[in-house]
Amino acid sequence: MNGSARTPAIHTSERGGPSFPEVVRIHLRILVREFPVAWIALAGLGLILLILSLRVWLGADALGEVMLETQITFTALASIVFLFALLWPDAVWRNLPPGGREALDVLPVARRTHRLGRLLAGAVLPLLTYLAVALVAATLHLTLPALQDASGPWGGGGTGPLFTGLSGWLTVLGGLAATYLIGSFLALRLGRVLLPFLLFWGIATALHFLFMSLGSVVGTEIIRIGLFEGAWSPGRVLVTAMVFDDGATLLPSWAWAVGLLGLVWWEADRRE
Amino acid sequence: MLPDPTRPPDTPPALHLEDVVKRYPSVVALSGVSFEVPPGSVTLLAGPNGAGKTTLLRILLDLASRQSGRVQVFDLDPVDAQVPVRAATGFLPEELDFPFPMLRVREVLDFQSRFRPTWDPEYAETLATELELPRNQRWRELSKGQRRRVQITAALAHRPPLLLLDEPTDGLDPVGRERVLSLLATHLAETGATALYCTHVVAEAQGLADRLVVLKRGQVRVAESVDTLRRTLFRIEFRGGEAPPTPPGGDPTPAGTGPSPAATDPTPSAAEPTLQRTDRTPSLIRREGSQMGSERWVLRGSEEAIRGWATDTGLDLLSLDTLTPAEAVLAYLSPNAPATGDPR
Incomplete structure (x- = not known):
């Protein structure tokens, strides 16, 4: 080779990478290829919801009989949607653990753009799951107003405030977004979700019982309100946001979502 | 810092590194690394395991941070210009992993x-045809060599002006190595791309090289053009009587024997021929050993200076040969070999 005689063929300014929407689209395609079962499961969920709706409509004359079934099914579905939003990032980032993202990082896309692009592509499936449940619930509420019950799905006989009104939709969406973002942050930072999540709640529960057994009212209340039951507590926002649509959880759930987005934003540009 | 003599003064270097320092918690990976790579040249980056070669490539792509120093790729700092630097680079990583192993080769591309x-x-x-890529096979089903060939295709197919190649023939069989090297040579000749080629196996890539950079324990031992090395690095075989002369620049010990007292006490003994050190005086890079009463050394200096020095000191010079880049790397990696050459 004769180095002095040659010059670069193309100047760097002529080159760039894809835009953020294009990055999201690329990763969405990859995620469909990576997890075909997850998308089939989403279709299965749609089918279950359709059957449930048909049963409610067909049994509208004997509403009291189908209410309990509806309540149990919706409670289970809402819990599954939240659990899925928490654990799904583990799958999204499984093949891209901390220290193993070089194959993406060498591509001509800013590190943050690339990671947030995949994160957003990963959010599509939980969002579709949420929409499937929400649309069926809303349809049922509109067609069968008696299905609602003020006491909510955990008690009483209806779907409660779940997905009723804009506040009902947004509270669940905020809680879901916060749940997905905390799962994504743990996956990005630590490469796993379930273990640190369980560890956190395990320690919190152990502390709670420790304060209780020591008769420390202050300690017990701090843990109970701060972590489990307070309107701003992670337990309420991340786990049970959908059943507390009394207006008090709307702001905390979105505040958590925005705070966690900031955390993920910062983490997404961290060099490994 | 002296500019590279082969580069026109108005042409910026393709790569410019100046006093780059990279520390990990338990080790200093790069310690004041400085060199330049002229545009359109092929530079072999050689060194033993842990010398800092891969870390250096990672810094060039902003995959790893640096504590201090200046790095420029086509006049751009990779930290501030992640996208254009990566867009202009074809990177061949040392690892053979791909994060989406269920994709078929055609989907990977x-x-x-x-x-x-x-x-x-x-x-x-x-490229896919020349490298016989199994287009419908999934990544997870590929052998090491097949994975490497897919990576090579991906690195070259966008015709980047810069190639960063980390052990590009790793995982390939001998036929595959030859094919890839031939393909690289053709690609470089046709595109005029600049290449920084990291390897342990210098001998197989030396035909491509314009320049040689040797790293050892995070420091540049030598950074020179191959032409300069051919003109200034020689292996001599001589008979020098009972006490061989001690050339200036210390007394590098034969490989594997550890430092000798002379290395810390450069004062020649009364029995040894002494030299007045001048620019024309050769320096000793490596003692390769003795055989049948003769000694073999690697010296740095012009041929004329070495012959003159041998005559002055009364040596019976048996042979004087140039070194291949692979031999030059070995010489510079020997214990106590001095760092030489303007690293830029």
Whole structure:
């Protein structure tokens, strides 16, 4: 080779990478290829919801009989949607653990753009799951107003405030977004979700019982309100946001979502 | 810092590193590394395991941070210009992993092409054919060599002006190595790309090289053009009587024997021929050992200076040969070999 005689063929300014929407689209395609079962499961969920709706409509004359079934099914579905939003990032980032993202990082896309692009592509499936449940619930509420019950799905006989009104939709969406973002942050930072999540709640529960057994009212209340039951507590926002649509959880759930987005934003540009 | 003599003064270097320092918690990976790579040249980056070669490539792409120093790729700092630097670079990593192992080879290439606006599908097809890629096989089903060949195709198919190659023939069988090296040579000749080629196996890539950079324990031992090394690095075989002369620049110990007292006490003994050190005086790079009463040394200096020095000191010079880049690397990696050459 004769180095002095040659010059670069193309100047760097002529080159760039894809835009953020294009990055999201690329990763969405990859995620469909990576997890075909997850998308089939989403279709299965749609089918279950359709059957449930048909049963409610067909049994509208004997509403009291189908209410309990509806309540149990919706409670289970809402819990599954939240659990899925928490654990799904583990799958999204499984093949891209901390220290193993070089194959993406060498591509001509800013590190943050690339990671947030995949994160957003990963959010599509939980969002579709949420929409499937929400649309069926809303349809049922509109067609069968008696299905609602003020006491909510955990008690009483209806779907409660779940997905009723804009506040009902947004509270669940905020809680879901916060749940997905905390799962994504743990996956990005630590490469796993379930273990640190369980560890956190395990320690919190152990502390709670420790304060209780020591008769420390202050300690017990701090843990109970701060972590489990307070309107701003992670337990309420991340786990049970959908059943507390009394207006008090709307702001905390979105505040958590925005705070966690900031955390993920910062983490997404961290060099490994 | 002296500019590279082969580069016109108005042409910026393709790569410029100045006093780059990279520390990990338990080790200093790069300690004041400085060198330049002229545009269009092929530079071999050689060194033992842990010398800092891969870390250096990672810093060039902003995959790893640096504590201090200046890095420029086509006049751009990779930290501030992640996208254009990566867009201009074809990177061949040492690892053979791909994060989406369920994708078929054609899908892997399609994935790459979506990120590279300058991707040349026809050239990718040519490369895939030449490298016999199994297009319908999934990544997880590929052998090491097949994975490497897919990576090479992905690195070259967008015709980048810069190639960063980390052990490009790793995982390939001998026939595959030859094919890849030939393909690289053709690609470099046709595109005029600049290449920084990291390797342990210098001998197989030396035919491509314009320049040689040797790293050892995070420091540049030598950074020179191959032409300069050919003109200034020689192996001599001589008979020098009972006490061989001690050339200036210390007394590098034969490989594997550890430092000798002379290395810490450069004062020649009364029995040894002494030299008045001048620019024309050769320096000792490596003692390769003795055999049948003769000694073999690697010296740095012009041929004329070495012959003159041998005559002055009364040596019976049996042979004087140039070194291949691979031999030069070995010489500079020997214990106590001095760092020489303007690293830039």
